[in-house]
Amino acid sequence: MTDDIEYRDYAKGAQPPYLTPNYKSTKVRSPNKPQYKLPRTLTEATGPVFTQDDVPADEWDLSTSATGETALGQLMFMDGVITDEDGRPMANTLIEIWQANAAGRYAHAVDTRDAPLDPNFTGAGRIVTGEDGHYRFKTIRPGAYPVPNYENYWRPPHIHISLFGRSFMSRMITQCYFPGDPLNDECHILQGIPEAVARDRLVMKFDPSVGVNGHALGYRLDLVLRGRRATPMVG
Amino acid sequence: MTKYIPTAGQTVGPFYNYALMRDGENDLTGGGKASGETVVIEGRVTEGSGAPVRDVLLEIWQANSHGRYNHPADDSDRGLDENFRGFGRTLSDEDGCFRFVTIKPGAVPAEGAGGSSVGESAAGGRTGGGNVWQAPHIAISIFASGLTRRLVTRLYFPGEDANATDPALSGIPEGDRERLIAKPGDGGGEKSIRFDIVLQGEGETPFFEE
Structure with missing residues (x-):
């Protein structure tokens, strides 16, 4: 094998554990039985390969519609680096993001609440990282939204992130949040992660250096995908 | 020194399909161009109450008909198929039902590393000499609202002798093992198999640690 990667548990x-009682639907969707050990085979060490040619170059910008109109809301950049557990930049990582609009509504048929849709905002973007593992999206800050079947419970503003790393083992989907939002502390999904430091890693850092003066705010979020080199590199 | 801890997973939620789904991604054969035996996989996802689960994101990953993964870590001499990438995605409909069209994968070695030396011994027998082979199988990732992160399982094919010696299946108690072996399907014409996924409770699908 050309790429000797170790995947730790x-x-x-x-x-987050699968059963998170405050997050109601986990009560009928979390498996009861313990999970079995899966030997780490070639199946797990491989996965779909993506290149920058797979994604149209304009999909990094969610804030501009197909006809060139700007979406409503607070313009922002979301910027960061994707690494493995050795801190090595992860090239050719497909990142797909999606989010609600500034009023807290998704452009999705199932989201039928009475907040307005924005004809200039779909809320979906994609990029594939280059050699430096860097990604950057331009978007608008999403709104919070109330969750049906709960009593006055609102999801904090958040952006969904789907990541394909170098193999099946590093495939993951997560969400990121905004610093200082009081709804973060009430969020059953974010608070389902036991360790505070692990929760904090999903909260973006306000960082004007990745924004654009006079135009858009900047937030930074670095992401770590599973996998490290079995033998440390020397020198 | 900075520690790089893997980012925590979070649920995919209910509203992802306009961002993640693209037409045709549940047909891995590219409309019949891939070489090998075409297989239609149909199934249904249910939760602990027995109710079907809609909008479940299902992803499959598999080797081609020669048992080769389309990925640089598989540097074996088993043949590549330029018409077969090995990755598919779909989502369950309102009745919890999903469908993939793919080809039956070949056997692949059990080891994660050193694949080429194992591959060279294929002609000499697929389980002997310490070189363990896996039965044909498909890796499955499951994401859904109400799942805090990914669930991982595998689909195996009915009637395969190699299922008896497969290292992943062997780690599962016998009564549970059969739940990972697809059932013959009811689709006419094409070879068709059925693989239902029970997230919780009676008949729960065996899941693997990620």
Whole structure:
């Protein structure tokens, strides 16, 4: 094999358990039985390969519609680096993001609440990282929204992130949040992660250096995908 | 020194399909161009109450008909198929039902590393000499609202002798093992198999640690 990568088990406290009672639907969707050990085989060490040619170059910008109109809301950049557990930049990582609009409504048929849709905002973007593992999206800050079947419970503003790393083992989907929002502390999904430091890693950092003066705010979020080199590199 | 801890997973939620789904991604054959035996996989996802679960994101990953993964970590001499990438995605409909069209994968070695030396011994027998082979199988990732992160399982094919010696299946108690072996399907014409996924409770699908 050309790329000798080791995949350690996820640290339990740094990932949410499947059963999170405050998040109601986990009560009927979390498996009861313990999970079985899966040998790490070639199946797990491989996965779909993506290149920058797979994604149209304009999909990094969610804030501009197909006809060139600007979406309503607070313009912002979301910027960061994707690494593995050795801190090595992860090239050719497909990142797909999606989010609600500034009023807290998704452009999705199932989201029928009475907040307005924005004809200039779909809320979906994609990029594939280059050699430096860097990604950057331009978007608008999403609104909070109330969750049906709960009593006055609102999801905090958040952006969904789907990541394909170098193999099946590093495939993951997560969400990121905004610093200082009081709804973060009430969020059953974010608070389902046991360790505070692991939760904090999903909260973006306000960082004017990745914004654009006079135009858009900047937020930074670095992401770490599972996998490290079995033999440390020397020198 | 900075520690790089893997980012925590979070639920995919209910509203992803306009961002993640693209037409045709549940047909891995590219409309019949891939070489090998075409297989239609149909199934249904249910939760602990027995109710079907809609909008479940299902992703499959598999080797081609020669048992080769389309990925640089598989540097074996098993043949690549330029018409077969090995990755598919779909989502369950309002009745919890999903469908993939793919080809039956070949056997692949059990080891994660050193694949080429194992591959060279294929002609000499697929389980002997310490070189363990896996039965044909498909890796499955499951994401859904109400799942805090990914669930991982595998689909195996009915009637395969190699299922008896497959290292992943062997780690599962016998009564549970059969739940990972697809049932013959009811689709006419094409070879068709059925693989239902029970997230919780009676008949719960065996899931693997990620």
